[in-house]
Amino acid sequence: MTKERSDTLSLLKADLNQNRLVEAVQLLADLHPADIADLFEALDQHEKKKLFRELDIDTASEVIAELSEFSQDQILADLPHQRLGEIVDELDSDDAADLLASVPKEVVEEVLASIDVEDSREVRRLLAYDEETAGGIMQAELLAVPQEATIADTIKHVREHGKDLEGLANIFVINSRKQVVGQMSLRRLIISDPGDIVAEVMDTSVRPIPVEMDQEDVARIFQKYDIISAPVVESDGSLVGRITIDDVIDIIEDEISEDVLRMAGTHEDELVYGDQIWKISRFRLPWLLITLVGGLLTGYLLWLFKVALADAIVLVTFIPVIMALGGSVAIQSTTITVRGLATGAIDLRRLGRTVYKETRVGLLMALACGLTLGIAAEIWHRNPVLGLTVGTSMALVILVASLMGTLIPVAFQRLGIDPAVSSGPFVTMVNDISGIVIYLSLSSAFLKYIAG
Amino acid sequence: MTKERSDTLSLLKADLNQNRLVEAVQLLADLHPADIADLFEALDQHEKKKLFRELDIDTASEVIAELSEFSQDQILADLPHQRLGEIVDELDSDDAADLLASVPKEVVEEVLASIDVEDSREVRRLLAYDEETAGGIMQAELLAVPQEATIADTIKHVREHGKDLEGLANIFVINSRKQVVGQMSLRRLIISDPGDIVAEVMDTSVRPIPVEMDQEDVARIFQKYDIISAPVVESDGSLVGRITIDDVIDIIEDEISEDVLRMAGTHEDELVYGDQIWKISRFRLPWLLITLVGGLLTGYLLWLFKVALADAIVLVTFIPVIMALGGSVAIQSTTITVRGLATGAIDLRRLGRTVYKETRVGLLMALACGLTLGIAAEIWHRNPVLGLTVGTSMALVILVASLMGTLIPVAFQRLGIDPAVSSGPFVTMVNDISGIVIYLSLSSAFLKYIAG
Known part of the structure; x- marks a missing residue:
């Protein structure tokens, strides 16, 4: 199917660029509107507008209803108002309202004035509702x-x-x-x-x-x-x-999708605005700036311990594993909590149960990873105190990470902030800082047995 | 609604534990089977079995079809075969086949022998299909x-x-x-x-x-x-x-949900097996072990640079920000790529376009973050060479991270491995290692201007 589609796409682009418009439209003849819309998404703006002009009004209205907002906007950019009116007239009221939502107000008025009075009344009514509510997704057509x-x-x-x-x-x-x-x-x-x-x-x-x-x-x-x-x-x-x-x-x-992409510090529109690197960077940079500040803070904490670190450079070698493993555990706990809150599997009223479970899971993983890392450190550097310090730190960091990963999304939810949007960078930052503090405090306490 | 549900749940548990079974069933009288199933999920196994025994066969079969596999198994554990037969007889063929999929073969035979011949033939046929295929989800009832x-x-x-x-x-x-x-x-x-x-x-x-x-x-x-x-x-x-x-x-x-949870290193069943910490740990530990090995490898690389680090402990203070920011960019790119592959927004046949886009976005973020970090380093330590080294490293690390985050999931997809399951820990590991190598190689080259 994908092969076939990519062949059709090449032919279509060739026809469009050489102005064989009849052949271009012919290529789409047996396709479902959803498949035509797929092809449209892969064209550039100029090609989209050229091809769209050639579609009969039935196909045009079915296809535009299937397109991404981004492509809709590209096509609507300088579409003659009369043709827009004909399309709106063909569409179900909900699709018409969605389409007109991004069109300037005076154009909307002009278009609605040109169509059937009953239809325009319905569309006008739907346009009044917030797009993300029941009113925004419903259609007026019913029996x-x-x-x-x-x-x-x-x-x-x-x-x-x-x-x-x-x-x-x-x-x-x-x-x-x-x-x-x-x-x-x-x-x-x-x-x-x-x-x-x-x-x-x-x-x-x-x-x-x-x-x-x-x-x-x-x-x-x-x-x-x-x-x-x-x-x-x-x-x-x-x-x-x-x-x-x-x-x-x-x-x-x-x-x-929105939740997932937000947790990773980007935005669902990135899949839509595929080629617009400024827009994409605007989604991603805030997340990165929080991480940057968090990373500098963690670095500043290391600086406070610089005497200990200079005395025992071996301590530096465990910073990556402490940070990485703490981060992984925090991501696991955050993700399961965000999904659990979204699906209702986690109930804020029975929070004690979730925390109790996460504490036990955290404890088990803390023991497993702390023990493994402690033994690895002992074998590597032949220093039992180092092994004990690194292993204990690791265990504590994991336990703290699993609790933070659970409690921070819950706290955001309670405060009425989408846990997905805020947890990712915040959890990572809190976790990096607490991890370094735990590790270096413990190490400093036993420094005289580790250094040298 | 949640408040109401939690009140009903408390009453229900009290009734069950004090053997007021008529009252318990009465509580469910006006509820939709999906709401009854919700309450069941919050009971322990003993309570589930007790309550299920009291339901009339209509309600029992509607409720069990809505339950999680975990709860179904708990209830079926020692359900009399005759009652199981009655329930299977009531269910649609697809729900019946789903229910019987986890029941021992000889019990299935006994149960199917006890119901209508036509129905049992249909259920038997559905049981033959793989659960995750069209055959496994279809029902035989149709016109x-x-x-x-x-x-x-x-x-x-x-x-x-x-x-x-x-x-x-x-x-x-x-x-x-x-x-x-x-x-x-x-x-x-x-x-x-x-x-x-x-x-x-x-x-x-x-x-x-x-x-x-x-x-x-x-x-x-x-x-x-x-x-x-x-x-x-x-x-x-x-x-x-x-x-x-x-x-x-x-x-x-x-x-x-499966994709998301896999990327974070856990499993969708964690939401189901809520209280079983051994099962949950089994989902999570493999991911953590990969991270542990990756962290130790990164630490070993630091060890190779120990002379440089001892000479200029200031270099250590930028390790967290290099790792954290590289990790964030890698997660952003991985997530967008995994979602893009899943939704079809990214087409393997037009991969060049995705890589081109990601390179440009990466470059932009590399410039922004590299510049910010370089300036911050200069201001903090009053050392322009340090600022230049840290800033350049950061920019390179981000560029590599955004490319790795795109190419690794794509490579997994090409190899026929689910990109979600493998990308998370793998991308993080590759990224940590390449980040440290880039940073410390560059720093070593300029060490004489940085140290002291």
């Missing part, structure tokens, strides 16, 4: 019937209004105040008796999602309760939209 | 109609056979050799004319999934093409099962 309707009425409603609702799984059931009281799956609709009243056969275990709920929480609910589509409601319980599982899948992947 | 059927025939088929098929979204359309030729969404079924022939109105863009496809690839396809359910086929194209999106969501989350 709802009053609870007094019969199955036959409902089927008629689907036949009349369901033509463009791809992926429709459920009909929502509402009362006279537009509040959701239940839902009917299409399967249930088909197997029920046409004369039945909807209220009597509907599924009442429906979970309306508040419009302001954070998208990460929405994803958790979908995942936990195996939901395929859910109604979105305003604070008075009235139905305003629908979220479907395909929106949710992308959120789940994005949120985890 | 299919021949392509000659009319819409009316198809609706009749759904009414007759769709009673227990919760979450059914599509009917598969097959030819006389049982090969999938298309699918009909239930929405399309409802809006089509009863007299239409299925073959004429069906969706032919269906993507049959080969039964042996890796689950991660299945998840990618669902995600990319926004699929809600897909047919699974044998090598001759004949229909054998169905995968739905709720199975896929869990796979996506699991696969990413």
